[in-house]
Amino acid sequence: xxxxxxxxxxxxxxxxxxxxxxxxxxxxxxxxxxxxxxxxxxxxxxxxxxxxxxxxxxxxxxxxxxxxxxxxxxxxxxxxxxxxxxxxxxxxxxxxxxxxxxxxxxxxxxxxxxxxxxxxxxxxxxxxxxxxxxxxxxxxxxxxxxxxxxxxxxxxxxxxxxxxxxxxxxxxxxxxxxxxxxxxxxxxxxxxxxxxxxxxxxxxxxxxxxxxxxxxxxxxxxxxxxxxxxxxxxxxxxxxxxxxxxxxxxxxxxxxxxxxxxxxxxxxxxxxxxxx
Amino acid sequence: xxxxxxxxxxxxxxxxxxxxxxxxxxxxxxxxxxxxxxxxxxxxxxxxxxxxxxxxxxxxxxxxxxxxxxxxxxxxxxxxxxxxxxxxxxxxxxxxxxxxxxxxxxxxxxxxxxxxxxxxxxxxxxxxxxxxxxxxxxxxxxxxxxxxxxxxxxxxxxxxxxxxxxxxxxxxxxxxxxxxxxxxxxxxxxxxxxxxxxxxxxxxxxxxxxxxxxxxxxxxxxxxxxxxxxxxxxxxxxxxxxxxxxxxxxxxxxxxxxxxxxxxxxxxxxxxxxxxxxxxxxxxxxxxxxxxxxxxxxxxxxxxxxxxxxxxxxxxxxxxxxxxx
Numbered sequence: 369x370x371x372x373x374x375x376x377x378x379x380x381x382x383x384x385x386x387x388x389x390x391x392x393x394x395x396x397x398x399x400x401x402x403x404x405x406x407x408x409x410x411x412x413x414x415x416x417x418x419x420x421x422x423x424x425x426x427x428x429x430x431x432x433x434x435x436x437x438x439x440x441x442x443x444x445x446x447x448x449x450x451x452x453x454x455x456x457x458x459x460x461x462x463x464x465x466x467x468x469x470x471x472x473x474x475x476x477x478x479x480x481x482x483x484x485x486x487x488x489x490x491x492x493x494x495x496x497x498x499x500x501x502x503x504x505x506x507x508x509x510x511x512x513x514x515x516x517x518x519x520x521x522x523x524x525x526x527x528x529x530x531x532x533x534x535x536x537x538x539x540x541x542x543x544x545x546x547x548x549x550x551x552x553x554x555x556x557x558x559x560x561x562x563x564x565x566x567x568x569x570x571x572x573x574x575x576x577x578x579x580x581x582x583x584x585x586x587x588x589x590x591x592x593x594x595x596x597x598x599x600x601x602x603x604x605x606x607x608x609x610x611x612x613x614x615x616x617x618x619x620x621x622x623x624x625x626x627x628x629x630x631x632x633x634x635x636x637x638x639x640x641x642x643x644x
Numbered sequence: 645x646x647x648x649x650x651x652x653x654x655x656x657x658x659x660x661x662x663x664x665x666x667x668x669x670x671x672x673x674x675x676x677x678x679x680x681x682x683x684x685x686x687x688x689x690x691x692x693x694x695x696x697x698x699x700x701x702x703x704x705x706x707x708x709x710x711x712x713x714x715x716x717x718x719x720x721x722x723x724x725x726x727x728x729x730x731x732x733x734x735x736x737x738x739x740x741x742x743x744x745x746x747x748x749x750x751x752x753x754x755x756x757x758x759x760x761x762x763x764x765x766x767x768x769x770x771x772x773x774x775x776x777x778x779x780x781x782x783x784x785x786x787x788x789x790x791x792x793x794x795x796x797x798x799x800x801x802x803x804x805x806x807x808x809x810x811x812x813x814x815x816x817x818x819x820x821x822x823x824x825x826x827x828x829x830x831x832x833x834x835x836x837x838x839x840x841x842x843x844x845x846x847x848x849x850x851x852x853x854x855x856x857x858x859x860x861x862x863x864x865x866x867x868x869x870x871x872x873x874x875x876x877x878x879x880x881x882x883x884x885x886x887x888x889x890x891x892x893x894x895x896x897x898x899x900x901x902x903x904x905x906x907x908x909x910x911x912x913x914x915x916x917x918x919x920x921x922x923x924x925x926x927x928x929x930x931x932x933x934x935x936x937x938x939x940x941x942x943x944x945x946x947x948x949x950x951x952x953x954x955x956x957x958x959x960x961x962x963x964x965x966x967x968x969x
Binding site for chain 1: 675676677678679681682684685686688689690691692693694695696697699700703710756759760762763765769771772773774775776777778779780781782783784785786788789790791792793795803804807810843846847848850851900903904906907910911924925928929932933938941942944945946948949952953956
């Protein structure tokens with residue numbers, strides 16, 4: 369198809385590509401620029417020009433007085449516990465579905481898959497009552513447990529596919545050596561599936577850091593980063609510069625992770641994070 | 645990009661394509677041990693997900709404020725779905741949003757991809773990164789950005805005006821700026837939310853379609869040209885069939901995503917003005933926490949789930965039948 373491309377066509381295509389890229393990032397660049405404006409209601413960032421002065425102090429104010437330090441700490445604590453837990457459970461489950469035959473395996477697997485499209489709204493009412501009864505409202509645990517329970521569907525699907533792509537000879541060799549299934553998993557399959565495990569960890573971390581709905585429903589004093597941002601934004605509607613600084617703080621870890629793991633990240637997103 | 649096996653997860657329900665591949669079994673050792681490996685994940689998933697579906701069915705038969713003992717009302721909470729305008733309108737709003745969240749990004753992404761695929765693009769990785777950013781960054785952050793874009797200040801001193809209003813006024817189109825702001829105006833609030841969703845989704849479909857078109861053998865296009873096909877024929881005979889799978893993915897993901905819209909409503913409009921941007925998830929949340937209609941919220945959650953299942957199933961069947969024609 370490249371043969372007949374004229375110069376004009378090439379120029380037009382790049383123009384088009386640059387244009388759509390600008391549309392895609394304009395609101396994001398705008399909020400980045402706005403975060404450096406002098407704080408206070410008088411400032412009106414337009415997003416088309418650089419701020420009059422670069423007020424780095426906005427970030428300090430948002431971090432300390434705006435409590436973004438606390439919100440980010442919550443997101444981090446939850447992620448640090450939740451990501452390894454969810455990934456290990458997914459490895460175990462995915463391994464069984466990929467390599468073992470047991471009665472009901474198919475049914476159980478599809479029950480997990482169902483979790484990919486059961487909307488959180490369908491279970492949120494009883495979950496709230498259950499968490500209240502268990503005394504878990506407003507704790508780290510409620511976020512950790514519910515995030516793990518929400519992520520294993522995807523994780524198991526993902527790890528099953530990864531383990532199924534392992535060459536049969538790997539498993540055969542392990543069997544000839546008389547290795548137990550446990551040993552085979554950790555000595556052979558996990559090293560083989562390292563890239564898939566890394567991708568899963570990155571995606572799970574992003575989901576956990578970005579958790580909003582569960583924090584909104586189940587917490588009052590342990591806001592995750594995005595929940596903290598909405599609370600700050602609605603309280604200080606006129607502090608556009610500070611709100612923007614907060615928004616940048618919330619977005620930055622994920623943007624960095626995305627830039628580093630771009631390929632894996634995109635592959636994972638295409639897999640379908642259907643649940644909000 | 646080879647994503648088909650992974651993409652299948654999102655599209656699996658109701659798809660005939662699923663489950664063709666049997667796992668290669670690890671021979672030897674009692675297979676019962678499989679249960680032990682699956683148990684930890686299944687227990688936590690069942691205890692905090694599946695179990696609640698059953699509980700939800702029970703709660704949905706009661707009129708209950710969450711505090712005092714509830715009253716058994718049978719199917720009354722489900723009947724509300726058909727009789728209460730406040731519920732019906734949430735689905736009408738979601739249908740309107742689908743034009744922006746699903747149809748527009750598909751149309752925009754497809755036309756851009758068709759145009760862009762005619763040359764080899766240098767630096768595609770870089771552009772792909774930029775185009776994916778709106779999807780990577782959480783809706784909460786991007787919605788905060790759009791609150792600023794849509795700000796009109798409402799004519800109040802000290803309330804800053806956002807870029808959209810600034811640009812329109814500079815162009816002499818100030819009359820297009822609603823006095824109560826795009827998000828506060830009854831006519832513009834829902835489309836304004838829609839434009840936000842359109843912005844968030846077009847990059848995804850563009851990149852996916854572009855990758856898909858690149859995989860279509862150029863011999864098919866050459867053959868079409870030899871037959872004297874014009875742009876439309878080419879699109880219908882070669883491009884669309886070649887993109888069948890990508891179209892299915894984008895359609896299913898965006899339609900299901902729209903049905904579950906919540907975060908941006910929370911940040912941008914809180915369901916308002918009035919109930920102009922109330923969507924099913926917002927209605928459920930609001931019944932649970934604002935109006936103390938816990939039984940009704942449970943019923944609406946289950947109805948939403950059934951609708952999501954049905955739509956996923958129907959879309960998959962539709963796309964697959966379209967493919968076999």
